Amino acid sequence: MQSPFSNLSPVVKNLLIINLLCFIPFVALSADQYDNLIVSHFALFYFDSPLFKPWQIITYMFLHGGWSHILFNMFALFSFGPIVEYSIGSKRFFNLYFICGIGAVVLQMLVQAYEVHSMTGSFMAAHLPISDPGVMVKLQGIYDGPILGASGAIFGLLIAFGMLYPNMELMILFIPVPVKAKYIIPVYVIIELFLGVSQFQGDNVAHFAHLGGALIGFIMVKAWGLTKTNNFR
Numbered sequence: 001m002q003s004p005f006s007n008l009s010p011v012v013k014n015l016l017i018i019n020l021l022c023f024i025p026f027v028a029l030s031a032d033q034y035d036n037l038i039v040s041h042f043a044l045f046y047f048d049s050p051l052f053k054p055w056q057i058i059t060y061m062f063l064h065g066g067w068s069h070i071l072f073n074m075f076a077l078f079s080f081g082p083i084v085e086y087s088i089g090s091k092r093f094f095n096l097y098f099i100c101g102i103g104a105v106v107l108q109m110l111v112q113a114y115e116v117h118s119m120t121g122s123f124m125a126a127h128l129p130i131s132d133p134g135v136m137v138k139l140q141g142i143y144d145g146p147i148l149g150a151s152g153a154i155f156g157l158l159i160a161f162g163m164l165y166p167n168m169e170l171m172i173l174f175i176p177v178p179v180k181a182k183y184i185i186p187v188y189v190i191i192e193l194f195l196g197v198s199q200f201q202g203d204n205v206a207h208f209a210h211l212g213g214a215l216i217g218f219i220m221v222k223a224w225g226l227t228k229t230n231n232f233r
Helices: 010-028 031-042 056-062 067-088 090-120 133-144 151-164 181-198 207-223
Strands: none
Touching: 010 031, 010 056, 010 067, 010 090, 031 056, 056 090, 067 090, 067 151, 090 133, 090 151, 090 207, 151 181, 151 207, 181 207
16 A cells, blocks of 8 residues: 655655654653743744844744644645645745745734834834833733744645645535635635734734735745646636
């Protein structure tokens, strides 16, 4: 019986391996140790935060905050990555993945900068005297809240997949019939936009990072002149 991993494309295979290796500290360390040794140095923080380091723009993509987080992202990479990589080539796929991951946090940080400015009148409020307790709590969430995970890059990958294979039918959890990619993937984007704008209390997901990855994925497919295939119509 052929292994399900035998047809993995090279970049997808290496990304899966690196992500799984980077998840080992989450499993091996206590929550406090993981936060102090790994998250504080390699997750991404707001650019004015004392915890921010330039390399975090790349390293944040390889960290995950739990089993469901990494399983969802790696399942999506495993499911959609190979067909996109075989379609556009490994070099372009590599560029797509990382540029979408970087673009994801650029948008997230722009949104954070807007929020900080709207509260304080400055994009850099780390050393400003803040007397309002409510503002302090919100600023602390922005300055001390890490961004981690491959989701931004994955959303860029999903958009590329949907643009290249719009008529491929997908089976979605809780939906008993297959749905074409051109219908289901835009729904994901709309949901992320709704959740990002709504800012529900207790929601610590970086929804605008997902939207940033999706936007960059769309732009890159258009800029490269990639067209949809005639398969699965």
